Amino acid sequence: EVQLVESGGVVVQPGGSLRLSCAASGFTFDDYTMHWVRQAPGKGLEWVSLISWDGGSTYYADSVKGRFTISRDNSKNSLYLQMNSLRTEDTALYYCAKASGTVATWGYYFDYWGQGTLVTVSS
Amino acid sequence: QAVLTQPSSLSASPGASASLTCTLRSGINVGTYRIYWYQQKPGSPPQYLLRYKSDSDKQQGSGVPSRFSGSKDASANAGILLISGLQSEDEADYYCMIWHSSGVVFGGGTKLTVL
Numbered sequence: 001e002v003q004l005v006e007s008g009g010v011v012v013q014p015g016g017s018l019r020l021s022c023a024a025s026g027f028t029f030d031d032y033t034m035h036w037v038r039q040a041p042g043k044g045l046e047w048v049s050l051i052s053w054d055g056g057s058t059y060y061a062d063s064v065k066g067r068f069t070i071s072r073d074n075s076k077n078s079l080y081l082q083m084n085s086l087r088t089e090d091t092a093l094y095y096c097a098k099a100s101g102t103v104a105t106w107g108y109y110f111d112y113w114g115q116g117t118l119v120t121v122s123s
Numbered sequence: 124q125a126v127l128t129q130p131s132s133l134s135a136s137p138g139a140s141a142s143l144t145c146t147l148r149s150g151i152n153v154g155t156y157r158i159y160w161y162q163q164k165p166g167s168p169p170q171y172l173l174r175y176k177s178d179s180d181k182q183q184g185s186g187v188p189s190r191f192s193g194s195k196d197a198s199a200n201a202g203i204l205l206i207s208g209l210q211s212e213d214e215a216d217y218y219c220m221i222w223h224s225s226g227v228v229f230g231g232g233t234k235l236t237v238l
Contacts, residue, residue: 035227045161045169045218047227059226095168107222109159113168 002026002112004096009117016086020117022079022096027112030054030074033099035110036081038092038119048094049081052105064090086121093118124148127219127230134236139209143233145202145219153195158202159220160193163232169218175202209237 008020022034036048049060049070058070069082079096094117097110128146135141145160147153157176161169174182175193183189190207206213214237219230 037227037229044216044232045163045220045229047229050226061226097168100171107157109171109174109220110161110169111171113170115168 002098004098004112004114006094006096006114006117009094009119011120011122012086013123014086014088014121016121018083018086018119020081020083020094020096020119022114024077024079024096024098027098029072029077031102033105033108034072034079035097035099036070036079037095037097037110037113038090039095039116040089040092043092046092050099050105051079053102057105083119086119088121091119091121125231126151126223126228127221129217129219129230129233131231132234132236134238135209137209137211137237140205140207141209141213141235143204143206143217143219143235144196144199145204145230147200147202147221149200151200151223153200153202154197156202156221156223158193158195160191160202160204161218161220163216163218172204172217206235211237213237 003025005023033052035050038046051058051070067085071080096114098112099108100111101108126148159174160172163169171184172187173193192205194203216232218232
C-alpha cells in the first residue's frame with residue numbers, strides 16, 4: 001500500500017524558516033518524480049514544486065521561487081521542502097504527492113497524496 | 124488573468140447531470156492540453172478522476188465511475204467535466220489541472236452542491 005506521510009508543519013513567524021518532510025512507502029520511491037502542493041485554509045490547490053526521480057531536475061512555482069528548496073533522499077525514501085523567508089501567504093496545508101508515471105518528469109497526474117502538514121506563518 | 128478559471132460554485136439535483144467548466148486563459152489553446160480533473164471532499168486530499176485531451180487521448184482514473192467523463196468546448200476554450208446521474212456523494216470540490224510552462228497549474232475549483 002502506497003503511503004505518504006508529511007511532517008514538520010508548525011507555527012512560525014514571518015521571515016522564519018521551516019523544513020517539511022514526507023516519508024514514502026509502498027512503492028519504489030526512486031522511480032518517481034515527487035511534488036509538493038499546498039492549500040491555504042478554505043482555498044484552492046496550488047502547486048509548489050517538483051523534483052525528478054534522481055533529484056537532478058527541480059521546478060518551482062513563481063510564488064516560492066528563490067525561497068523554497070525541494071530535495072529528496074532516495075536512500076531514506078524521503079522528500080523534503082526547505083522553506084525560507086516565510087510569509088503570511090505561505091500559510092497552508094502542504095501535501096506531498098506522487099507522480100503517476102516513471103518515464104518522464106512531466107505530464108503525469110498525482111495518483112497518491114499524503115494527508116498534509118499544516119504550516120502557519122503568523123506573528 | 125488566471126491560467127485556468129472555474130466557476131466557484133454549482134448546484135444540481137440528484138439524478139441530474141452537472142457540467143463543470145475549466146476555461147483556459149486567452150492565448151492558451153485548450154486543444155493542445157491534457158486536462159486533469161480531481162475531486163476533493165472536506166478533510167481529505169484530492170483524488171484523481173480522469174484526464175481528457177481528445178476522444179483518442181483520455182483516461183479514466185482507477186475505480187472512477189463511468190458517469191464521470193471529460194470533454195472540451197473548443198469555442199469556449201474550455202475543458203468540461205460532466206457528471207451524470209448525480210448522487211449525494213458527488214458533493215465536493217472539483218479542480219482542473221494542466222501542465223503549463225514550467226510546472227503545474229490548478230484551476231480555482233468548483234464547489235458542487237447536490238440538493
